[in-house]
Amino acid sequence: MTSLPTPRAYQAFLFDMDGTLITSTLAAERVWTRWAERHGLDVAALLSVMHGVRAVDTIRNQNLPDIDLAAEVAWVERGEIEDVDGVAPIPGAIDFVKRLPPDRWAVVTSASVPLARARLKAAGVTPPAVMITAEDVERGKPDPAGYLKAAATLGFDIADCLVFEDAEAGIKAGEAAGADVVVVTAAWTHPLQTDHPALADYADVELEVGTDGTLAFKV
Template sequence: MASLPAPRTYQAFLFDMDGTLITSTLAAERVWTRWAERHGLDVEAFVPTIHGVRAIDTIRRQKLPHIDLDAEVAWVERGEIEDVDGVAPIPGAVDFVKRLPPDRWAVVTSASIPLARARLRAAGATPPAVMITAEDVERGKPDPAGYLKAAATLGFDIADCLVFEDAEAGIRAGEAAGADVVVVTAAWTHPLKTDHPTLADYADATVEVRSDGRLVLTL
């Protein structure tokens, strides 16, 4: 496992949501499995590709003929909002973000606003003041737009932010944005190889908020 550059302080922490702050993997895979079966896709090959990207991008990538893209996105979103069975916080995540100043962290998710709120509510987590969702960007992960927008909204340079991610598309988005990246492995069902520091969960992670507001993460 790699380690964070030391000593290194950050102006803000930027978190992906699913698989990073909350675990929703099984719920998401249940819905997407049903969607894939409806369209005759190879479920085993398809399901690992859904994580970390917007539903519209996942569906568009299948190049299915004669579909109503908006209707298909709505079908998936409705299913995911209704199925929150098993959605829960990553161990230690809720307490971890509670220790952060509200103006020093944000969520950057490929979920829509209604889905993000439904899953955070199911996990008992309070949405942050800044939350960048699928509706807020023209291009989803692995494009860096979401992370760049979150940093700008908080008022910080992205190079002075630390990104917490779990999926390949999100990791690439953080890298492309120019941020340091920590990879959270707690909810992995399809392990990845990474050169970034990894965090099993937040139980053993500590954060120091310095007098100037800067953040220090210790793994």
């Protein structure tokens, strides 16, 4: 992992949600632990791969025989919507996004719309005008579709956008999209190796908004 480079100006910032703008790790892991135990799965193994990935993809990847995939996804989502205990903003995140021009940032999350809104509300983060969720793409992270769609919706080239991520699947999605990536480490429970610049949180970040709307920051 490297330190943040000399600031460059970007047209837009694209944020993952869980672990990047808000911390929901403990709540999510409580629900997924119950789900894994229901199916006799290795809890630790499941928790090491479910972060940053759509629920439908996590469940499908377990290759469980004779399950109702839609029903299992609904069970997990209901549990996650109901359990927001401990969900909170990453330090400095609320102020940071409040200072961003509304048309210059988006959230790209593997959560569904109801879950994303429930967690953002619990953390006190106002949803952006553009939010790409699990329902908006055919293939979830690590596929780049979500980030590409967010950039296109905002009206910018992905190469001119900066992706904020925390999980391996999301980092790979940002890379595959062709964006620069910054890795937020505040909520890590499963540290990973990455060559991307790291940002502990947003508490000491100085945001620079250009007269033309471009975005840069330094710590």
